Amino acid sequence: MGATETPRRLNPLDRGLYALFAQHADGQRHAEDRERYRAANLDTSFEVYLARVYGAAWICAAVAAVTTATLVSALPAAAFEGLVEFLRQGLPVVNRIDWPDLPRAAVTVVAPVAAATAARLLVVRLGGTYLRWVAAARRSDIAETLPAAVRYLRVLASGEHDQRAMLRRVADQDAYGETAVAFQRALNRAALTGSLDEGLERVASETPSRDLLAPFLLKFREHANQSAEALEGYLQMEGRLLSHEQSRRHERATGFLELLAELFVVVLVLPALLVLIVTVMSVLSPGLSRPVVTPVGTTTVRGLLVWGSAAFVLAAGATAALLVTTLRPRNASTPAYSSPDSVTSVVETTTTNPASAAYVVAPVAAVLAGGLWLLGYRPVNVVLLGYAAFGLPVGLVAVRRANLDDAKDREIQDFVHAVSGHVSLGRPFDDAVERVAREVDLGPLQSDVDHLAFTLGLTASPDEAATGGRAAALDQFVDRVGTPLAEQTIGLVVGALDAGSDAEDVFETLQTEIGSLYHERKSLRSSLMVYVAVGWTTALLVVGIVVAVNAYVLDGFAQLSTVSTGSSIALDPGAIDVERDRFRFYVVTQATMLGCGWFAGTASRGVYEALLHSSALVTIAYVVFAGAGMI
Numbered sequence: 001m002g003a004t005e006t007p008r009r010l011n012p013l014d015r016g017l018y019a020l021f022a023q024h025a026d027g028q029r030h031a032e033d034r035e036r037y038r039a040a041n042l043d044t045s046f047e048v049y050l051a052r053v054y055g056a057a058w059i060c061a062a063v064a065a066v067t068t069a070t071l072v073s074a075l076p077a078a079a080f081e082g083l084v085e086f087l088r089q090g091l092p093v094v095n096r097i098d099w100p101d102l103p104r105a106a107v108t109v110v111a112p113v114a115a116a117t118a119a120r121l122l123v124v125r126l127g128g129t130y131l132r133w134v135a136a137a138r139r140s141d142i143a144e145t146l147p148a149a150v151r152y153l154r155v156l157a158s159g160e161h162d163q164r165a166m167l168r169r170v171a172d173q174d175a176y177g178e179t180a181v182a183f184q185r186a187l188n189r190a191a192l193t194g195s196l197d198e199g200l201e202r203v204a205s206e207t208p209s210r211d212l213l214a215p216f217l218l219k220f221r222e223h224a225n226q227s228a229e230a231l232e233g234y235l236q237m238e239g240r241l242l243s244h245e246q247s248r249r250h251e252r253a254t255g256f257l258e259l260l261a262e263l264f265v266v267v268l269v270l271p272a273l274l275v276l277i278v279t280v281m282s283v284l285s286p287g288l289s290r291p292v293v294t295p296v297g298t299t300t301v302r303g304l305l306v307w308g309s310a311a312f313v314l315a316a317g318a319t320a321a322l323l324v325t326t327l328r329p330r331n332a333s334t335p336a337y338s339s340p341d342s343v344t345s346v347v348e349t350t351t352t353n354p355a356s357a358a359y360v361v362a363p364v365a366a367v368l369a370g371g372l373w374l375l376g377y378r379p380v381n382v383v384l385l386g387y388a389a390f391g392l393p394v395g396l397v398a399v400r401r402a403n404l405d406d407a408k409d410r411e412i413q414d415f416v417h418a419v420s421g422h423v424s425l426g427r428p429f430d431d432a433v434e435r436v437a438r439e440v441d442l443g444p445l446q447s448d449v450d451h452l453a454f455t456l457g458l459t460a461s462p463d464e465a466a467t468g469g470r471a472a473a474l475d476q477f478v479d480r481v482g483t484p485l486a487e488q489t490i491g492l493v494v495g496a497l498d499a500g501s502d503a504e505d506v507f508e509t510l511q512t513e514i515g516s517l518y519h520e521r522k523s524l525r526s527s528l529m530v531y532v533a534v535g536w537t538t539a540l541l542v543v544g545i546v547v548a549v550n551a552y553v554l555d556g557f558a559q560l561s562t563v564s565t566g567s568s569i570a571l572d573p574g575a576i577d578v579e580r581d582r583f584r585f586y587v588v589t590q591a592t593m594l595g596c597g598w599f600a601g602t603a604s605r606g607v608y609e610a611l612l613h614s615s616a617l618v619t620i621a622y623v624v625f626a627g628a629g630m631i
């Protein structure tokens with residue numbers, strides 16, 4: 001479905017939501033959301049999107065009303081009166097007015113209505129916020145991909161003078177991300193109106209990248225209408241300016257990551273320290289052992305603080321990992337691995353493709369978790385050890401694949417340099433690749449280059465079909481290599497040679513491009529390793545603190561709580577249960593291991609390494625606690 005949807009083309013659910021809520025799209029309240037929608041470039045129309053948001057808002061309002069009514073009705077009378085008194089004394093202005101006592105029946109009606117109203121407004125607001133997030137993600141992607149796209153256009157301009165053909169070659173390259181999408185939208189608009197200038201102007205007015213892509217498109221149109229020389233000169237100058245701007249953006253992102261790492265250490269360590277303090281202080285504060293009724297059972301105030309701390313640590317770790325993913329430059333990201341279609345291919349690629357490994361390892365980990373359950377392990381340990389049994393092998397496969405990709409990226413520089421040397425001597429590209437495959441040892445890249453030379457040899461001919469065969473052979477080469485660097489660079493050769501650009505100029509540009517991209521990736525990789533160390537250091541620090549408290553402090557306070565009370569100090573004899581409190585410490589520690597592992601792994605290479613680091617830390621914590629007899 002596209003932005004021109006009609007109610008007749010919608011599914012029954014969307015058709016009902018459209019009939020109920022589509023009128024809100026014309027209101028002034030959502031004028032800003034409509035602008036964000038244009039920048040977000042979603043696959044559905046604004047009216048349908050907003051109808052879905054309002055439908056979700058009313059569902060959440062109903063859930064909030066029922067939940068609040070249930071909680072208020074189930075709340076003990078003493079707890080209800082205490083809560084009302086707390087609000088009466090704590091709220092400004094309210095605490096200066098003598099209000100009559102509120103009937104419980106009135107609160108049971110008013111509270112659900114207030115909760116439903118707040119939930120509905122929150123979901124509607126989140127719908128607009130989501131559009132802003134999508135637009136921001138597109139703006140960030142354009143900022144990362146536009147410099148390389150402009151450099152590619154500069155090479156194309158040396159042999160190609162058709163503006164549409166130049167933009168189409170960029171739009172066909174997945175490596176240019178949202179920049180390619182924007183160029184394709186301009187071409188689609190031009191096909192509808194018959195004017196490329198109008199297409200460029202329309203995209204420039206709707207793009208979220210108002211400071212980079214919008215002025216570039218307008219200036220591209222202006223210089224292209226002057227002459228080919230003017231366009232080539234502009235693209236060369238703009239490519240340099242955008243590269244400098246990209247470097248400054250990476251420096252700013254690195255600064256944000258440093259601040260995030262410092263905040264991460266504080267946020268992940270504090271909950272563990274809070275649990276330790278609350279546990280030992282419960283001896284002197286019997287109120288922490290007061291029972292509290294919750295929807296899932298009865299616990300104590302201290303129990304709520306412990307389990308809440310564990311949940312907070314997990315949420316903080318996931319949020320930090322998400323922020324690292326957002327702030328990390330595109331050049332430092334790993335490819336999105338996908339598993340093959342056939343079962344046989346999945347099994348064959350288990351040791352080289354983490355996506356295939358996940359399919360193979362998942363049932364094995366599930367069987368192992370079932371075995372642990374039958375052996376009498378606690379449910380928490382069954383989940384944690386099952387998670388580790390899945391994450392460790394999948395993560396190791398991801399690391400093995402990443403090391404192989406890094407080796408290929410190192411060799412692809414030598415491959416491009418060698419081919420460039422032969423091309424500069426006047427040899428055809430196909431012959432240059434064949435000579436390089438025969439004369440140069442390219443290590444892990446050798447089989448891919450041999451396959452490329454063989455494929456080019458089959459299609460080499462002077463006719464027009466040879467050009468398509470060469471492009472297909474290079475596309476196969478990129479797929480076989482499978483690294484982002486190959487996709488970003490080799491595609492430049494295909495389009496530029498097909499556009500009639502000078503081969504020597506193409507490979508000179510390619511050498512510069514691939515060298516800068518490779519060194520930039522290595523530099524980013526080195527800087528991100530600092531955050532891996534931060535994650536592991538934080539995790540091991542928490543393990544050390546908790547183990548020390550378990551070994552040297554908890555027993556002492558347990559003995560203290562059994563001492564008879566004096567006249568001036570009251571001790572809770574049941575405050576410390578060594579076995580129970582050690583298990584609670586263990587749960588909070590394992591939550592910290594997961595959060596730290598997610599942060600460290602995501603900073604290193606992404607989701608699969610987050611699995612590896614978190615699984616390794618979970619395993620270490622289990623071995624330490626179990627070996628010390630603390631669980």
